[in-house]
Amino acid sequence: MVASATLRNFLEVNGERLWDTLAVSGRIGPGKSTGLSRLALTDGDKEMRDVFVRWCREAGCTVTVDPVGNIFARRAGADPRQKAVLVGSHLDTQIAGGKYDGILGVLSGLEIIRTLNDLDMTTRHPIEVVCWTNEEGVRFQPPMLGAGAFAGVHDLDWALGQTDQDGVAFGSELARIGYAGPERRDPTDIDSYFELHIEQGPVLEEEGLQVGIVTGSFxxxxxxxxxxxxxxxxxxxxxxxxxxxxxxxxxxxxxxxxxxxxxxxxxxxxxxxxxxxxxxxxxxxxxxxxxxxxxxxxxxxxxxxxxxxxxxxxxxxxxxxxxxxxxxxxxxGGLNFDTELVNLIRTVAAEMDVPHRHMLSAAGHDAYHVATVAPTVMIFTPCRGGVTHNENEHIEPSYTVPGVNVLLNAVVRRANS
Ligand SMILES: [Zn+2]
Known part of the structure; x- marks a missing residue:
C-alpha cells in the first residue's frame, strides 16, 4: 500500500483486496510449481471466467459476452448517452505461465469498480471491465484473437473456425464452456481503452520506477x-x-x-x-x-x-x-498509442509523485487491436527480473499498487470528462 501525504487528494484502490483477488485467480488452472497453465477455453479458463463474472455481478455490474467470448462488465455512468471507458486485459495464460501476465490488468479493472462502489462515486461515462479471449495464442492461433475479432481485424467466422492441434474448433470449445455470447459489440461504441500490464522486461525494476507509460510498440x-x-x-x-x-x-x-x-x-x-x-x-x-x-x-x-x-x-x-x-x-505493432491518453497518464503519475518513464512495448497486447478502433493507452508495472511467460513471474504490492492507483485516477478523470 502507498501511504503518502501527496496521495491525499487522489483516489486509492484497496491493495490488500486486489492481492486477495489475484491469489484466488492464482489457484485456478495450476501449472508448473508456482505458475499457471490456464490455456484459453479449457476447463481452467471456464472456472476463472465463472468466478470473474460472479465477482463483477456482485459488484453491481451488468455482464455481457460477445460471440468470441470477450466479457464486458459494465458499471453504469450518470449520463446514459456517454460511451464506456474500457479497462482490462486477459485471464488466459501461457502453457507454463505466471499468475500476473494479463490477469493483473483485468483484476485491477475490477478493483477500480469495487473502489468506486466503496466511495459511492458515479462517473459521467460508464466504466467497463473487459476480459479478452485467447490473448496468449497457445492453444488457438493467432494470439490476441478475441480483441482482434472485436475490433474487426479478424472476421468472426474465421476466428470461430480456428482449430487447436487436436483439430478442435475455437467456436465449439467456446460453446462447450458456455461463453459463446449473443451480443456482438459495436467497436465504435467505446470511448477509450486502458490496459495495465506487467512490463515483461527488466527496465522499470532496474531504473527503480513504478510506472511505464507505453507510448507505442516495437x-x-x-x-x-x-x-x-x-x-x-x-x-x-x-x-x-x-x-x-x-x-x-x-x-x-x-x-x-x-x-x-x-x-x-x-x-x-x-x-x-x-x-x-x-x-x-x-x-x-x-x-x-x-x-x-x-x-x-x-x-x-x-x-x-x-x-x-x-x-x-x-x-x-x-x-x-x-x-x-x-x-x-x-x-x-509499430503503432503509437493515443497522445491525449498518454498525456493523461503522465499528468496523473506526476501529480501523484509516482516515478515513471515513457517506454515502448516489445510484446504483443490486446491493446494493439483495440487501438485500431478507439483511443488506447497502456501502463506497465514492474515484474521481478523481467521474468515472464514463466512460472516464476513475480510482482509485489509495493511496486504494483502505485501503478494501479495511477490507472484508477486516470480512468476516473477520463470517465468524468
Ligand atoms: Zn499478457
Missing amino acids: TSFGAEVEFRGENAHAGPTLMRDRKDALVAAALLVAKVSEIGWNFAPKGRATCARLSISPNRYGIIADRTEVTVDVRHPDVAEAENMYRRAIDAIPGAAQLANVQASVKKQWKF
Missing part, C-alpha cells in the same frame, strides 16, 4: 519457414548424399540469433518454435519448420532485420542440400 515481423529434405539412415548415408532438413533449420536458427546480436540491445531476434519430422533416433530429418520472429522499436531497422533473416534462408537450404519455402509471414 515493430514485429515473423515468418514460418519450411525446409524439405529426405529421410535417410544416419549410419550408412554418406555425408555427401544427405538432404538434412534439420541442418538447414539449425543454420537458420544460428543466423537469426546472430542478427539479434547485431541489432542489440534494441533489436531482438528469435526462433521460438521448431518442428522436426520424423524427429526419431537414427533418421535424417526430411522436414523442418522454423518460426522466425524479429522486433525493433524502429520500423526501418525491424524491416532491415527481417530482410536479413529472409535472405539467410536460401544459403541455409543450399548448405544442407534441401528445398526451402516461406509458408506464412506476418507483421504487427
Whole structure:
C-alpha cells in the first residue's frame, strides 16, 4: 500500500483486496510449481471466467459476452448517452505461465469498480471491465484473437473456425464452456481503452520506477519457414548424399540469433518454435519448420532485420542440400498509442509523485487491436527480473499498487470528462 501525504487528494484502490483477488485467480488452472497453465477455453479458463463474472455481478455490474467470448462488465455512468471507458486485459495464460501476465490488468479493472462502489462515486461515462479471449495464442492461433475479432481485424467466422492441434474448433470449445455470447459489440461504441500490464522486461525494476507509460510498440515481423529434405539412415548415408532438413533449420536458427546480436540491445531476434519430422533416433530429418520472429522499436531497422533473416534462408537450404519455402509471414505493432491518453497518464503519475518513464512495448497486447478502433493507452508495472511467460513471474504490492492507483485516477478523470 502507498501511504503518502501527496496521495491525499487522489483516489486509492484497496491493495490488500486486489492481492486477495489475484491469489484466488492464482489457484485456478495450476501449472508448473508456482505458475499457471490456464490455456484459453479449457476447463481452467471456464472456472476463472465463472468466478470473474460472479465477482463483477456482485459488484453491481451488468455482464455481457460477445460471440468470441470477450466479457464486458459494465458499471453504469450518470449520463446514459456517454460511451464506456474500457479497462482490462486477459485471464488466459501461457502453457507454463505466471499468475500476473494479463490477469493483473483485468483484476485491477475490477478493483477500480469495487473502489468506486466503496466511495459511492458515479462517473459521467460508464466504466467497463473487459476480459479478452485467447490473448496468449497457445492453444488457438493467432494470439490476441478475441480483441482482434472485436475490433474487426479478424472476421468472426474465421476466428470461430480456428482449430487447436487436436483439430478442435475455437467456436465449439467456446460453446462447450458456455461463453459463446449473443451480443456482438459495436467497436465504435467505446470511448477509450486502458490496459495495465506487467512490463515483461527488466527496465522499470532496474531504473527503480513504478510506472511505464507505453507510448507505442516495437515493430514485429515473423515468418514460418519450411525446409524439405529426405529421410535417410544416419549410419550408412554418406555425408555427401544427405538432404538434412534439420541442418538447414539449425543454420537458420544460428543466423537469426546472430542478427539479434547485431541489432542489440534494441533489436531482438528469435526462433521460438521448431518442428522436426520424423524427429526419431537414427533418421535424417526430411522436414523442418522454423518460426522466425524479429522486433525493433524502429520500423526501418525491424524491416532491415527481417530482410536479413529472409535472405539467410536460401544459403541455409543450399548448405544442407534441401528445398526451402516461406509458408506464412506476418507483421504487427509499430503503432503509437493515443497522445491525449498518454498525456493523461503522465499528468496523473506526476501529480501523484509516482516515478515513471515513457517506454515502448516489445510484446504483443490486446491493446494493439483495440487501438485500431478507439483511443488506447497502456501502463506497465514492474515484474521481478523481467521474468515472464514463466512460472516464476513475480510482482509485489509495493511496486504494483502505485501503478494501479495511477490507472484508477486516470480512468476516473477520463470517465468524468
Ligand atoms: Zn499478457
